[in-house]
Structure formats: structure tokens, C-alpha cells
Amino acid sequence: MSRRHALAAACGTSSEYLWQIATRWRGKRPSPALASVIERESARLGPESVPKEPMIFGESRQSAVTQISTLADTRMSKRALRARLGFANDKQLATVLGLPLAQVESWEEERALPALPEVLRLLGHQPQAIAEAPPEDPDETRIVPVETA
Numbered sequence: 001m002s003r004r005h006a007l008a009a010a011c012g013t014s015s016e017y018l019w020q021i022a023t024r025w026r027g028k029r030p031s032p033a034l035a036s037v038i039e040r041e042s043a044r045l046g047p048e049s050v051p052k053e054p055m056i057f058g059e060s061r062q063s064a065v066t067q068i069s070t071l072a073d074t075r076m077s078k079r080a081l082r083a084r085l086g087f088a089n090d091k092q093l094a095t096v097l098g099l100p101l102a103q104v105e106s107w108e109e110e111r112a113l114p115a116l117p118e119v120l121r122l123l124g125h126q127p128q129a130i131a132e133a134p135p136e137d138p139d140e141t142r143i144v145p146v147e148t149a
Contacts, residue, residue, distance in 0.1 A: 004019070006045055007041055007042060010044070010045065021038075076112070078108070078109055078113060079110060080112075090105050095107045097118045097119060097122060099118055
């Protein structure tokens with residue numbers, strides 16, 4: 001039994017209807033209830049997963065950042081990043097980065113992108129937490145136990 005047939009049986013529908021939904025044949029889309037059943041059963045059945053329908057489940061912000069980060073490189077210039085993402089001007093880049101337009105416009109066109117948290121997040125780098133050093137006690141070596149009478 002193929003995976004498609006097993007998924008159709010688990011969802012209570014036909015494999016042909018699953019094919020129609022997957023290929024959007026004649027505009028067919030699953031109901032939200034069927035989409036959640038397909039997602040649940042697909043996860044239960046095995047390693048393949050049915051992509052979530054953005055019209056039903058909403059756009060995943062993380063996937064958008066992941067898609068952009070695969071297109072970008074830390075050594076890229078502002079001009080190269082705009083060209084790679086298909087942006088015509090700095091305003092679009094500033095909007096995606098969530099930075100003021102004046103700040104993005106101040107970057108040189110052919111220099112590497114600055115290492116700002118917004119830029120690094122777009123490029124797919126995770127911020128690393130800096131471990132705090134324990135407070136130093138200047139009297140640590142001078143204090144000795146006191147014996148009481």
C-alpha cells in the first residue's frame with residue numbers, strides 16, 4: 001500500500017481527492033478540518049509531510065526568514081543583497097529589516113553589510129548569549145575563619 005493510499009484511508013477520503021488537493025486541480029483546497037487531519041496523519045505516518053496551506057494555516061514567519069537567509073551571505077554588499085532579494089530600493093530592504101530608512105541609506109553600496117542584530121537575523125545567524133562573569137570579591141583571599149572564645 002502506497003503512502004498516499006495509507007494517508008487517504010487514515011483521513012477518511014480517497015487518494016484521488018488527496019491528489020486533487022495537493023495539485024490544486026480545478027482550484028480544489030481542503031477544508032480547515034481536513035487540512036488538520038491530513039497534517040496530523042501525515043506526521044504519524046512517516047518522514048514525508050504535507051506542506052501546510054498558507055491560506056488556511058497562515059504564513060510562517062520563520063519559513064520566510066529561512067528562505068531569505070538561504071539567499072543571503074554575510075559577506076554580501078547592500079547592492080548584492082537587494083539584487084538577490086529582488087528589491088529595487090533601500091526602502092524595501094529597510095522594511096524587511098525593520099530598520100529606519102535613513103540608517104539603511106547610510107550604508108555604502110559596495111561594502112559588506114554591518115553586523116547589526118536585524119541583519120544577522122535576516123542572514124540566519126542566531127544571537128549568542130554572553131555569559132555573565134560572577135562578581136569579583138576583592139576580599140576573597142583576605143578573609144579567614146574567626147574562632148570565637
